Amino acid sequence: MVGTRKSLALVIALAISGVAAACGPSNPPDTAADKQQDTAPAGTGTQDTTTPPAGSKDPQPTPPATGAPSGTAEAPAPKPGKGSTPIKESKxxxxxxxxxxxxxxxxxxxxxxxxxxKKLMPLFQKALGYKDCQGCHVEGDFKKETRNIKITRGMWDHYVAAMRDEKGGAVFCDTCHEGTPKNLDRSDRKAMEKFMEDEYEHKLTRADKKDNECSTCHGDAMELKIIEKLWGIAKN
Ligand code: HEC
Ligand code: HEC
Ligand code: HEC
Structure with a gap:
């Protein structure tokens, strides 16, 4: 059936816009409940980051990961295995x-x-690997709020504007995304923490020149759900 793909896209678009409308203005209630963090064994960095676990790795030039198809992926599947996307210099x-x-x-x-x-928009699309503008927008209404629009504002304000690379140079969306919206492989918690430390802590710096630590992004209470809890953007 020729129309299947298109109508699927439509259904998704409708679902997204429905949700966006449904949970638009209301803010999620204050996080009182959800404070408990599973006490992860290794210093999750909650207290401080003065203790990098022995011998931080020698800077491995990461092999150019799977040549990301430039913008053709419809719903880029997360890469298998320990597939979190490392920090790259923005292109x-x-x-x-x-x-x-x-x-x-x-x-x-x-x-x-x-x-x-408007000129940034195609760059957003490409950096995230979306097939078209509907990766973030509903068809026919660029002003309509969506979850990904809200997330993008957060990503811009907290990362692109506030973070720098190792050398103090600018970062952009592709620094972290490299053509995929789902740039974290969350299947292994330990690997995730290691990845965060090696990449998001050690390979990024702050525009305000303060030390970059887990708390830069996760807050002092080490909130793991940044998008949902710290930025208050409801889950789909
Ligand atoms: C990664 C998400 C993302 C993608 C992909 C994206 N946009 Fe956007 N777009 C945004 C965000 C976020 C805003 C709102 C920015 C702000 O806060 O003002 C926006 C705003 C706009 C606006 C301004 C709407 C207004 O307020 O008048 C236009 C026009 C627009 N986008 C066009 C496009 C086009 C065309 C494409 C495809 C080439 C596209 N966008 C792809 C995130 C995205
Ligand atoms: C410091 C690294 C970093 C930068 C820079 C960054 N992002 Fe992200 N972004 C992330 C992480 C981590 C996630 C969570 C991904 C996951 O769940 O796999 C994410 C998630 C997202 C999502 C939600 C994707 C989904 O399907 O759940 C969108 C949309 C997004 N980012 C857009 C952007 C845009 C647009 C920019 C540039 C303005 C940007 N990001 C810059 C790290 C970054
Ligand atoms: C530059 C920002 C940044 C820094 C610094 C950072 N993280 Fe993250 N981290 C993120 C983002 C963004 C996500 C995805 C959040 C979301 O989905 O809401 C994330 C997710 C995680 C997750 C996965 C959570 C889950 O539920 O799947 C863990 C674990 C984590 N970070 C640990 C750490 C640790 C430990 C440090 C310090 C060594 C750290 N992070 C430093 C931005 C950062």
Missing amino acids: MLEDVKKAGVNLAKTTTLDKIPLGQK
Whole structure:
């Protein structure tokens, strides 16, 4: 059936817009309940990060991971195994500059003039590996709020604007995503913590020059659900 794929996409789009509408304005209640963290054995970094477990690895030049299909994937499946996407130098910084955006001075996404913002859109799409704009937007209404729009604002404000790479240079969406929305392989908690330490802690720095620690992104209470709890963006 020729129409199947298209109608599936439509169904998904409708589902997303439905959800977005349903849980739009209401904020999730305060997190009182969910505080308990499973006491992970190894210092989860909750207290401080002054104790990097012995011998932090020598910087391995990570092999160019599976040549990510440029923007063709419809729903990029998470890579098998310990497939979290390592930090890479952004390849889009020139394009960002061409869009008129200076990442060294940027604050929040909503403050960027519309004309520049529009030029960032194809870059977002590509960095995330979405097939089209509907990766984040509902068809026919670019103003309509969606979960991915809200997440993108968070990613921009907290990471692109506030973080830098090892050398203090700019980061962009592809620094962490490299063509996939699901850049974390959460199947192994220990591996996840190691990955976070090696990549998100040690290979990123902060624009404000303070030490980058787990708490930079997870907060002092080491909240693991950043998107849902710290940023207050409801789950689908
Ligand atoms: C990764 C998510 C993402 C993708 C993919 C994406 N957008 Fe956006 N788009 C956003 C966000 C976030 C905003 C709102 C920014 C803000 O806060 O002002 C936005 C806003 C817009 C706006 C401005 C709407 C207004 O307020 O008037 C337009 C137009 C737009 N996008 C077009 C596109 C087009 C065209 C594409 C495909 C080439 C696209 N977007 C792909 C996230 C995305
Ligand atoms: C510091 C690294 C980092 C940067 C920079 C970053 N992201 Fe993310 N992003 C993540 C992580 C980690 C997740 C969670 C992915 C997962 O669940 O596998 C995520 C999730 C998302 C999601 C939700 C995907 C889904 O399907 O659940 C969207 C949309 C997204 N990011 C968009 C962006 C955009 C757009 C940019 C650039 C403006 C960006 N991100 C920059 C790390 C980053
Ligand atoms: C630059 C930001 C950043 C830093 C620094 C960072 N993380 Fe994360 N971490 C993320 C994001 C984003 C996610 C995905 C959050 C979400 O899905 O809401 C995540 C997810 C995780 C998860 C998976 C949670 C789950 O439920 O699947 C673990 C575990 C984790 N981080 C541990 C750590 C540890 C330990 C450190 C310090 C060594 C650390 N992180 C440093 C951004 C960061």
